[in-house]
Amino acid sequence: MGGMKWNIFAGEKRQDGLLGIRTVGTRDWEDSNIHYNRYEPTPYKALDVLSENYKFENINKVVDFGCGRGRVVFYLHNRFHLPMTGIEANLRTYEEALENLEMYRSKSKHITASVEFKHGLAQNYKIGKEDNCFYFFNPFSVHIFRKVVQNILRSVEKDKRTVDLILYYPTREYEDFLNTTPFTPVREIRIPGATDEKDKFIIYRFKEALERIRLALT
Numbered sequence: 001m002g003g004m005k006w007n008i009f010a011g012e013k014r015q016d017g018l019l020g021i022r023t024v025g026t027r028d029w030e031d032s033n034i035h036y037n038r039y040e041p042t043p044y045k046a047l048d049v050l051s052e053n054y055k056f057e058n059i060n061k062v063v064d065f066g067c068g069r070g071r072v073v074f075y076l077h078n079r080f081h082l083p084m085t086g087i088e089a090n091l092r093t094y095e096e097a098l099e100n101l102e103m104y105r106s107k108s109k110h111i112t113a114s115v116e117f118k119h120g121l122a123q124n125y126k127i128g129k130e131d132n133c134f135y136f137f138n139p140f141s142v143h144i145f146r147k148v149v150q151n152i153l154r155s156v157e158k159d160k161r162t163v164d165l166i167l168y169y170p171t172r173e174y175e176d177f178l179n180t181t182p183f184t185p186v187r188e189i190r191i192p193g194a195t196d197e198k199d200k201f202i203i204y205r206f207k208e209a210l211e212r213i214r215l216a217l218t
């Protein structure tokens with residue numbers, strides 16, 4: 001078991017090395033806040049499975065809410081050349097994302113799409129009209145998640161468009177809350193070989209045209 005864990009760790013470090021970044025490890029909050037979760041990166045294996053199945057078609061810009069050291073941001077930028085924004089509340093973690101950006105950019109000058117990090121709270125981020133895919137790996141409590149989803153819905157009301165939410169390792173609370181919103185689950189992507197039932201992605205979609213029809217009928 002110890003050997004297997006070490007292998008996973010070595011594999012993750014190797015993948016970091018290919019992107020020129022350092023994202024392995026965790027960071028707990030110094031003053032424990034029940035609403036904000038600690039840093040832990042999405043496993044590279046999960047990102048590979050997501051990319052093979054979801055393919056990021058029709059996506060203009062991805063926002064990672066609680067981006068940590070930026071693994072998801074760099075991975076998707078590198079693989080799909082997508083414009084990316086990462087929002088991180090923990091100052092030290094945000095600074096590590098910026099150090100990673102410097103190293104990553106020296107290796108990826110040929111990719112013209114933007115990569116941006118913002119230090120701040122996800123619930124205060126002003127959603128841009130080009131943002132149409134939002135990534136969440138258990139960054140915070142459902143209380144904060146509700147505020148972020150409300151901001152997304154306000155943005156699509158103003159600038160009509162279809163948007164996707166990608167949840168990795170989804171909690172029951174997030175799923176229950178989304179069931180009360182106009183978002184519908186469209187895909188579930190399991191990680192092959194995973195023994196943990198939560199080790200999966202769920203994609204939720206807000207379909208602009210469908211919502212207009214629903215409102216017209218009520």
Ligand SMILES: C[S@@+](CC[C@H](N)C(=O)[O-])C[C@H]1O[C@@H](n2cnc3c(N)ncnc32)[C@H](O)[C@@H]1O
Nearest residue numbers: 036039040041042066067068089121122137139
């Ligand atoms: C589980 S990590 C996920 C990291 C990254 N998205 C990934 O998948 O590799 C969650 C991150 O969310 C950050 N976070 C927690 N609460 C936040 C908030 N209210 N606004 C922004 N970031 C937050 C934490 O500091 C942590 O880095």
